[in-house]
Amino acid sequence: MRSRNFKIRIFLGIAIVAFAYLRKCSQQEENPYTGRTQTITLSPEQEIAIGLQSAPQMAQQHGGLHPNNNYQAFVDQVGNKLVNNSVAQQTPYKYDFHLLADDKTINAFALPGGQVFITYALFSKLENEDQLAGVLGHEIGHVLGKHSNERISEANFWKTVTMGASVGADMGEFVNGIGQTTLLSNGRDDELESDDLGVKFMIKAGYNPEEMIGVMEILKQAAGPNRVPEFQSTHPDPENRIEKIQKSIEKYKNQ
Numbered sequence: 001m002r003s004r005n006f007k008i009r010i011f012l013g014i015a016i017v018a019f020a021y022l023r024k025c026s027q028q029e030e031n032p033y034t035g036r037t038q039t040i041t042l043s044p045e046q047e048i049a050i051g052l053q054s055a056p057q058m059a060q061q062h063g064g065l066h067p068n069n070n071y072q073a074f075v076d077q078v079g080n081k082l083v084n085n086s087v088a089q090q091t092p093y094k095y096d097f098h099l100l101a102d103d104k105t106i107n108a109f110a111l112p113g114g115q116v117f118i119t120y121a122l123f124s125k126l127e128n129e130d131q132l133a134g135v136l137g138h139e140i141g142h143v144l145g146k147h148s149n150e151r152i153s154e155a156n157f158w159k160t161v162t163m164g165a166s167v168g169a170d171m172g173e174f175v176n177g178i179g180q181t182t183l184l185s186n187g188r189d190d191e192l193e194s195d196d197l198g199v200k201f202m203i204k205a206g207y208n209p210e211e212m213i214g215v216m217e218i219l220k221q222a223a224g225p226n227r228v229p230e231f232q233s234t235h236p237d238p239e240n241r242i243e244k245i246q247k248s249i250e251k252y253k254n255q
């Protein structure tokens with residue numbers, strides 16, 4: 001009896017995993033802006049809606065928008081210059097660039113669909129317009145690279161697989177481990193892809209791409225209580241990142 005029960009559980013487990021895998025395969029699509037094949041479940045309209053919905057809350061968590069209208073206009077101007085001179089312009093996304101009042105947390109982030117944020121803490125550390133373009137270009141890279149979409153879609157896949165494995169052979173934790181590692185390494189790849197796209201957008205808009213390395217140096221120095229959640233948490237070490245940025249500069253410089 002026990003053994004028959006076990007066999008049924010194994011069968012169910014395999015069926016659930018197989019179903020999840022097939023569904024994942026059917027959700028693979030090539031990103032038209034990067035050429036990379038990804039698991040995508042949200043439409044651009046859904047991405048835009050999620051971004052617009054979460055934007056006010058994200059802003060609030062960082063003290064709201066910065067009151068200086070000149071600074072806001074400057075961030076907008078640099079962001080739009082990057083969009084208008086690159087493939088970002090051809091996407092259905094609605095780009096919006098916001099300077100947040102937070103003067104403690106050195107951070108910048110993007111929500112799916114085009115809402116981009118930089119904190120005053122990071123903004124005030126930047127030495128020139130090119131470095132601001134580097135930060136915003138990196139964030140536009142996350143939007144156009146559909147990284148949130150991919151992470152949400154992958155998470156759903158791993159949830160289904162974990163469920164299947166638990167039903168099958170109480171291996172849930174093991175499979176869960178794989179899932180988390182995969183999610184984290186995707187995160188690191190996202191950052192590298194965004195650095196690469198950021199360099200490309202900088203060059204297209206006439207900015208000095210070497211200043212992306214300047215941004216990395218600033219982030220490297222920003223240790224201690226000034227954590228950099230978006231820029232550093234899931235990252236490969238900064239030296240490795242700088243090396244890759246240098247390669248991107250070489251790659252796009254003569255295009």
Ligand SMILES: [Zn+2]
Pocket residue numbers: 138142190191194230231
């Ligand atoms: Zn990033």
